[in-house]
Amino acid sequence: MARPGVTPPPRWIDVSRWLWIGSAVVGLGRFLVQLADREMLISELRKQQPALSQDELDAAASGGVVFGLLLGGLLVLVYALLANRMAQGRNWARVVLTVFGAAGVFLGVVRLIAVGSGMAAAFGLVIRPADLVFGAITMVLDCAALVLMYLPSVSSHFAVSRTPVRGT
Numbered sequence: 001m002a003r004p005g006v007t008p009p010p011r012w013i014d015v016s017r018w019l020w021i022g023s024a025v026v027g028l029g030r031f032l033v034q035l036a037d038r039e040m041l042i043s044e045l046r047k048q049q050p051a052l053s054q055d056e057l058d059a060a061a062s063g064g065v066v067f068g069l070l071l072g073g074l075l076v077l078v079y080a081l082l083a084n085r086m087a088q089g090r091n092w093a094r095v096v097l098t099v100f101g102a103a104g105v106f107l108g109v110v111r112l113i114a115v116g117s118g119m120a121a122a123f124g125l126v127i128r129p130a131d132l133v134f135g136a137i138t139m140v141l142d143c144a145a146l147v148l149m150y151l152p153s154v155s156s157h158f159a160v161s162r163t164p165v166r167g168t
Helices: 011-036 038-048 052-087 090-117 130-148 152-158
Strands: none
Touching: 011 038, 011 052, 011 090, 011 130, 038 052, 038 090, 052 090, 090 130
């Protein structure tokens, strides 16, 4: 239900908002898949801290999972907040989302190039197929959301009304 005096965002801005939120949720899904691989977490911890006992490794892995879940949830909330502010016409939110989206797309392209060219394997990096799938999905969502935010037909939604500042 629309609130009185509040104009709804243009259709493409609303779609962009949901694409941003969807991208964050897919990113959280990717993160959850990584956190669910307890053996990999223990293995990485063992490489970094070889002196830890198994009990200490288990405790560190559990703490890392809890911290990761909190951080992942927080990131989804931040994206949702930014996407909603952008849909309300806040240009600063559009700029922040642009930076986040461009960085995500750039890193996704670098990841794909690294895997496709064999550079990842040459440096000993293991990038799982699930990582690539989740990464490709978020890249597509981010690209679409970015394009929709900058369509000429929605530019008036972000027009900032500026009040002249009087000199003293």
